[in-house]
Amino acid sequence: MNLYRTDTGIYIEQEARYFRLPAVDWDEVVCNEGLFEEAKGATRGTAVGAGEIGSILAPVVSQEVWAAGVTYYRSRNARMEESKVSGGGDFYERVYEAARPELFFKATGRRVVGPGTGVSIRTDAKWSVPEPELTLVVNPTGTIIGYTVGNDMSSRDIEGENPLYLPQAKVYDRSCALGPCVRLATEPLSRKEAISMKILRGGAEVFTGKTSLTELKRDPKELVEYLFRDNSFPQGVCLMTGTGIVPNDEFTLNAGDRIQISIEGIGTLENFVL
Secondary structure, X not given: OEEEEEOOEEEEEEOOEEEEOOOOOHHHHHHOOOHHHHHHHHOOOOOEOHXXXXXXXXXXXXXXXXXXXXXXXXXXXXXXXXXXXXXXXXXHHHHHHOOOOEEEEEEOHHHEEOOOOEEXXXXXXXXXXXXXXXXXEEOOOOOEEEEEEEEEOEEHHHHHHOHXXXXXXXXXXXXXXXXXXXXXXXXXXXXXXXEEEEEEEOOEEEEEEEEEHHHOOOOHHHHHHXXXXXXXXXXXXXXXXXXXXXXXXXXXXXXXXXXXXXXXXXXXXXXXXX
């Protein structure tokens, strides 16, 4: 079952049929301990067509968005390369091999955009890329209730100049996109699930990449456990799990580019660059 937040309400999708949940508040849904039972109950109601559910919004309101770094070997290599001049390359090797993961704050709800809307690149950056990531949706008790598609926009030149500049490279308005839905699940996703990304410029494909969850070094539950150490999330939290797809070093995003990120079983998150 997939859960959608739209401008007309909250819907459960099952087998291409859409059922409206009684709840009208997204925070209430994320915090609902009986969410799976309520979702199953909703599918016994009256279905509506896809065209009747309204515009799809990002699946986040009061939730913070956090992110994990250097969880894929490809990301480790890219971070080491971008920061080697500043002397930070060794940091990423250590993080990749360490027991403790890298976790950092990414966005508040107001900084997150949904499908079909614009993401931003920093005006003071010269090397910006999207980062496609499986994103966990976690309730206040630390239980993973579902999965969505995330785009962790990143200014690689700012982070590469000095690893201490990470917050400036990562946290700014419209630096994060989530959607199109939350795949509700009580069990972990299959490690065979594929993640892919395409970037289009003027209608032509300028980058394509693909990986799978088998390349993810960290266990999602382990990442959540570290995030919840001495930390609380009364409205739940979204946790991006890192990227295994990084464009080559010569590539940077331009205004007007379209970014398509797909994860099997969840869908495609598409955004354009402002």
